[in-house]
Amino acid sequence: MAKGTLYNKVWDSHVAAKLPTGQSQLFIGLHLIHEVTSPQAFDMLRERGLKVAYPTRTFATMDHIVPTTSQGRPFADAQAELMMQAIERNTKEFGVPFFNFATGRQGIVHIIGPEMGLTQPGMTIACGDSHTSTHGAFGTLAFGIGTSQVRDVLATQCLAMDPMKVRRVQVDGKLGAGVYPKDVILAIIRALGVEGGIGYAYEYAGKVFEDMGMEGRMTVCNMSIEGGARAGYVNPDDTTFDYLKGREQTPRGAAWDKALAHWRSMASDQGAEYDDRVEIKGSEIQPMGTWGVTPGQSVAVDEKLPDPASLPGGQRQSAELAYRHMGLKPGQTLSETPLDVAFIGSCTNGRIGDLREAARVARGRKVAKGVHAFVVPGSQQVRRQAMDEGLDKVFTEAGFEWREAGCSMCLAMNPDKLKGNQLSASSSNRNFIGRQGSPNGRTLLMSPAMVAAAALEGRVTDARRFLN
Amino acid sequence: MSDSKIVKISGRAVPVPGDAIDTDRIIPARYLKEITFTNMGEYPFFDERFDAQGGLKPHPFNEPRYKGARLLFVNANFGCGSSREHAPQALMRWGIHAIVGESFAEIFAGNCVMLGVPPVTTDAYNVKKLQQAAHDNPQAEWTVDLESMTVSGAGESFAVKMPESRRRALLAGTWDSTALLLANRDQVAAAAARLPYMTGYA
Ligand code: SF4
Numbered sequence: 278m279a280k281g282t283l284y285n286k287v288w289d290s291h292v293a294a295k296l297p298t299g300q301s302q303l304f305i306g307l308h309l310i311h312e313v314t315s316p317q318a319f320d321m322l323r324e325r326g327l328k329v330a331y332p333t334r335t336f337a338t339m340d341h342i343v344p345t346t347s348q349g350r351p352f353a354d355a356q357a358e359l360m361m362q363a364i365e366r367n368t369k370e371f372g373v374p375f376f377n378f379a380t381g382r383q384g385i386v387h388i389i390g391p392e393m394g395l396t397q398p399g400m401t402i403a404c405g406d407s408h409t410s411t412h413g414a415f416g417t418l419a420f421g422i423g424t425s426q427v428r429d430v431l432a433t434q435c436l437a438m439d440p441m442k443v444r445r446v447q448v449d450g451k452l453g454a455g456v457y458p459k460d461v462i463l464a465i466i467r468a469l470g471v472e473g474g475i476g477y478a479y480e481y482a483g484k485v486f487e488d489m490g491m492e493g494r495m496t497v498c499n500m501s502i503e504g505g506a507r508a509g510y511v512n513p514d515d516t517t518f519d520y521l522k523g524r525e526q527t528p529r530g531a532a533w534d535k536a537l538a539h540w541r542s543m544a545s546d547q548g549a550e551y552d553d554r555v556e557i558k559g560s561e562i563q564p565m566g567t568w569g570v571t572p573g574q575s576v577a578v579d580e581k582l583p584d585p586a587s588l589p590g591g592q593r594q595s596a597e598l599a600y601r602h603m604g605l606k607p608g609q610t611l612s613e614t615p616l617d618v619a620f621i622g623s624c625t626n627g628r629i630g631d632l633r634e635a636a637r638v639a640r641g642r643k644v645a646k647g648v649h650a651f652v653v654p655g656s657q658q659v660r661r662q663a664m665d666e667g668l669d670k671v672f673t674e675a676g677f678e679w680r681e682a683g684c685s686m687c688l689a690m691n692p693d694k695l696k697g698n699q700l701s702a703s704s705s706n707r708n709f710i711g712r713q714g715s716p717n718g719r720t721l722l723m724s725p726a727m728v729a730a731a732a733l734e735g736r737v738t739d740a741r742r743f744l745n
Numbered sequence: 746m747s748d749s750k751i752v753k754i755s756g757r758a759v760p761v762p763g764d765a766i767d768t769d770r771i772i773p774a775r776y777l778k779e780i781t782f783t784n785m786g787e788y789p790f791f792d793e794r795f796d797a798q799g800g801l802k803p804h805p806f807n808e809p810r811y812k813g814a815r816l817l818f819v820n821a822n823f824g825c826g827s828s829r830e831h832a833p834q835a836l837m838r839w840g841i842h843a844i845v846g847e848s849f850a851e852i853f854a855g856n857c858v859m860l861g862v863p864p865v866t867t868d869a870y871n872v873k874k875l876q877q878a879a880h881d882n883p884q885a886e887w888t889v890d891l892e893s894m895t896v897s898g899a900g901e902s903f904a905v906k907m908p909e910s911r912r913r914a915l916l917a918g919t920w921d922s923t924a925l926l927l928a929n930r931d932q933v934a935a936a937a938a939r940l941p942y943m944t945g946y947a
Contacts, residue, residue, distance in 0.1 A: 290940065291940070292936070293929060293932045293935070293937075294929040294932040294933070294936075296910075296922075296925050297917065297919065298910045298913045298914040298917065298925070299910040299913060300910040300914070302925075302926055302929055302933070304936045304940070306942060306943070313829075314777075314828070314829065314830070316781070317830075320781065325923070327923075327927075330933075341777075342778060356778040360780055363780050397942060399942070406828055407852055409828075420852075421828035422828060423829070423830035423833075423856035423859060424831075424856075425830060425856065425859035425921070426855070426856075428923060429922055429923050432923050432926070433923065433927055433930075434937070435929075435933055436922075436926075437922040437926060439908055439910050471765055471822060472822035472850075475822070475848060475849075502852075505822065505825065505850065505851075528946045532946040533946075535941065535946040535947075536942070536946040571765050571825075591821065595763075595765055688769075688827075689774060689775075690774045690778060707767075707769070707827075709767045710769070711769055711773050712774075714774075714775075716773075716792040
């Protein structure tokens with residue numbers, strides 16, 4: 278078992294009791310909820326006559342179903358409207374703070390937690406959403422849960438859990454110019470596999486993460502789950518504290534100094550022990566894109582797609598399925614197939630820095646004919662910031678649509694969906710079959726700069742061509 | 746709250762081969778717009794079972810010979826992706842009460858246990874044999890036994906695994922964990938009081 282890691286320290290400080298099953302009863306410091314995975318949980322509370330145990334430790338927003346062309350009510354989609362009403366009713370009845378449109382703080386749950394400073398080092402964080410791993414960027418233990426567990430957290434502020442193992446994923450060296458955190462995590466998943474992380478929390482360490490900003494760390498931690506790791510984290514450091522300082526929910530004055538001392542103490546010890554260690558060379562990572570139907574099926578932008586026969590046994594069948602679905606061929610590169618849709622957004626890459634990088638590529642250029650390109654900021658605050666910087670104009674002048682905040686075509690529960698077998702370049706996190714709303718739709722995952730470049734070119738291309 | 750002990754699950758089996766079958770494939774996101782789980786049993790593998798016109802596509806869940814199956818035999822990393830509990834809800838409400846596979850995504854496996862559906866693992870070779878046997882003889886009766894930790898049927902028996910705490914929770918009937926957690930209110934309050942952020946870092 279790992280010893281002396283941040284994971285161990287956070288876990289140990291949050292165990293409230295031992296359960297008869299042998300599991301630990303883990304206190305959850307921050308619980309985030311959204312409209313899709315919470316209504317059934319609140320119904321279960323009602324059925325059992327239970328209250329929310331710590332209503333000031335749960336925060337709600339709405340992101341998955343919201344339309345991004347307008348936030349006007351009622352929503353055109355009756356089911357979405359019903360879902361919206363359910364979260365309004367539930368948060369009101371149970372006294373849970375709700376960041377709805379009117380607060381100016383609505384957005385994707387994993388974007389608003391950090392931007393408000395709710396996410397703080399050393400916490401346990403749970404949310405009925407697998408990308409809760411995002412919050413690990415701050416040195417938290419953060420993981421996704423199912424709806425029955427949402428019920429448990431609401432009713433008790435606790436979860437019944439078994440500990441995870443800890444793998445240190447060390448990426449040393451320096452990233453090349455135009456290589457982004459998205460490329461780093463795609464390279465990690467490709468190296469370790471989509472099931473390599475099952476049973477593990479990933480500790481991301483090494484020079485590449487030390488140099489990386491908080492937004493990049495969030496992008497990396499976000500996709501831990503795509504590598505099978507339910508949680509991933511980066512040890513908190515000055516970059517973390519600088520990001521948190523002055524945010525609306527972070528401590529001030531004397532409390533800030535105490536918080537800082539506590540946060541520093543939670544980082545992994547020098548001599549910490551790990552269940553496993555892997556090393557990846559940062560300088561070798563290239564701009565990446567996925568070509569298949571799992572986030573592990575990726576290549577560098579100019580690399581030829583693999584021959585299934587050349588892959589290890591377990592990956593062959595999945596590669597064959599991927600080729601059938603994607604209509605791509607071994608030996609070709611990603612740039613050979615024309616694009617229909619370009620989507621910039623999601624909890625992976627819908628932050629202000631992501632929009633700045635995409636705008637850098639798009640500035641003064643035009644989206645290729647026939648490509649539907651759109652930008653969906655991750656939160657209302659990101660949207661306002663981008664507009665203050667004039668990024669919305671850069672995008673619209675280039676031919677991108679500029680939208681309201683939400684998850685949008687990351688999972689297509691709102692009206693933004695692929696049609697037929699459209700091919701999309703997407704800055705989101707999942708290229709699963711059907712993920713973007715059409716059973717035959719096809720998704721290529723890449724960084725926001727790469728999506729913007731693909732939109733301009735009408736096919737995948739090396740974004741570095743446009744970055745100088 | 747539930748006192749239903751889960752010890753043995755018996756019934757016919759349906760094989761669904763393939764690695765990394767994600768929860769978007771198990772239940773497409775558009776069905777997550779319903780605010781109750783009531784209808785989920787109609788949707789498992791929806792887009793793999795039906796084309797755009799509602800016509801049947803070849804899928805084990807469409808084959809009459811597997812109708813009424815209570816066990817599901819799958820391969821590696823089953824249930825990866827989204828944390829949606831709708832996925833195990835859909836399988837359970839369709840009729841699945843135990844799943845045998847090479848490996849499961851963590852959140853999915855946890856969600857299954859919370860519903861009283863044991864996810865148990867065995868190696869790739871055994872899974873292949875199980876899937877073949879269920880395919881060759883869909884009428885065969887299988888039993889997942891959480892006491893002996895075996896899956897047996899068609900004259901064969903294979904050892905299976907699951908984390909001990911989950912096994913205990915199922916055997917003791919405490920897989921619905923709310924009651925267990927509620928019992929420790931005082932310890933929870935004490936733990937909260939020790940956490941610096943719970944007292945505003947005062
Ligand atoms: S942006 Fe996508 S991955 Fe992130 S919470 Fe929304 S739907 Fe989930």
